Amino acid sequence: xxxxxxxxxxxxxxxxxxxxxATDGYGEPVGLxxxxxxxxxVGDLSVVDLNWPFAGYDGTLDEVxxxxxxxxxxxxxITPEIYxxxxxxxxxxxxxxxxxxxxxxxxxxxxELAKDLGCSYVKLWPGQDGWDYPFQxxxxxxxxxxxxGLKELVSAHPDINFVIEYxxxxxxxxIIFPNVARTLLGIEKIGLPNLGILLDFGHSLYxxxxxxxxxxxxxxxxxxxxxxxxxxxxGWDDDMVVGSVHLVETFxxxxxxxxxxxxxxWQLDQxxxxxxxxxxxxxxxxxxxxxxxxxxxxxxxxxxxxQASHDALAAQRLVQKVLLSSMAxxx
Numbered sequence: 001x002x003x004x005x006x007x008x009x010x011x012x013x014x015x016x017x018x019x020x021x022a023t024d025g026y027g028e029p030v031g032l033x034x035x036x037x038x039x040x041x042v043g044d045l046s047v048v049d050l051n052w053p054f055a056g057y058d059g060t061l062d063e064v065x066x067x068x069x070x071x072x073x074x075x076x077x078i079t080p081e082i083y084x085x086x087x088x089x090x091x092x093x094x095x096x097x098x099x100x101x102x103x104x105x106x107x108x109x110x111x112e113l114a115k116d117l118g119c120s121y122v123k124l125w126p127g128q129d130g131w132d133y134p135f136q137x138x139x140x141x142x143x144x145x146x147x148x149g150l151k152e153l154v155s156a157h158p159d160i161n162f163v164i165e166y167x168x169x170x171x172x173x174x175i176i177f178p179n180v181a182r183t184l185l186g187i188e189k190i191g192l193p194n195l196g197i198l199l200d201f202g203h204s205l206y207x208x209x210x211x212x213x214x215x216x217x218x219x220x221x222x223x224x225x226x227x228x229x230x231x232x233x234x235g236w237d238d239d240m241v242v243g244s245v246h247l248v249e250t251f252x253x254x255x256x257x258x259x260x261x262x263x264x265x266w267q268l269d270q271x272x273x274x275x276x277x278x279x280x281x282x283x284x285x286x287x288x289x290x291x292x293x294x295x296x297x298x299x300x301x302x303x304x305x306x307q308a309s310h311d312a313l314a315a316q317r318l319v320q321k322v323l324l325s326s327m328a329x330x331x
Contacts, residue, residue: 040071047076080110083127092149130172196225228269243287
């Protein structure tokens with residue numbers, strides 16, 4: 001049997017949420033230190049991804065470090081908030097050069113924090129960089145602003161990795177990095193070794209990709225630096241508990257990682273609006289442990305033979321046998 005993977009989560013998993021209907025939130029506010037304590041209560045988490053600036057937090061960085069330490073957690077990443085009201089027309093692609101500079105200053109500050117915390121990477125989610133209407137932007141100019149801004153940032157910090165988390169839409173109707181292919185195109189154009197992709201399983205589903213295929217493409221270009229896992233109904237980025245809808249596609253995704261010897265963190269990006277956040281994380285990890293066990297016992301030779309002849313039914317029988325039995329064993 002192979003070693004169990006390292007499990008992580010975005011710290012927002014343990015926050016409370018608002019939407020445009022429940023504007024007062026789906027629960028009482030949960031502060032940053034309490035979020036870290038909740039992550040520690042899961043028991044199987046080793047790392048967390050932290051948003052920055054720390055919204056609503058007026059304590060010190062030393063207190064954050066102490067909270068991580070007492071919960072046996074490390075920060076794997078900092079996600080700078082370049083998608084807030086200051087950047088409604090974009091961060092590094094904003095039409096105002098002063099706002100672009102503001103975004104770069106925030107990104108540089110976030111990177112220094114990530115280094116201080118010993119993070120593996122800085123996560124870039126450019127949710128406001130894009131457009132909403134036909135004729136709203138000059139596509140040539142906005143693409144070059146994105147690439148130039150990224151190159152300036154990433155080249156200034158060769159000692160840490162950066163990842164782009166692509167997504168088709170939301171909050172912009174069209175985000176400038178919507179899929180694996182366009183994101184890879186931009187990364188290859190920039191040409192720096194410390195810039196890669198964070199593949200969010202739900203974003204790939206929502207974008208009508210096959211997540212395993214997207215992962216393979218990113219791996220083939222040496223650019224799959226990190227993953228987030230969750231689930232959805234493919235019509236929206238629902239951030240449901242991983243394995244709650246797409247069992248087989250999730251298994252295929254992790255099978256692709258295994259056969260390529262990809263050994264990064266299995267990280268949760270879930271939004272349990274109405275569920276207990278600790279229990280939602282525990283349930284997700286139970287499923288991921290079943291996936292890990294199923295990968296250990298899958299008959300790879302038989303699967304390769306089925307794939308060589310495009311025998312879908314034979315492949316499904318092999319997958320269903322190991323996945324469902326492993327899930328039953330860990331239920």
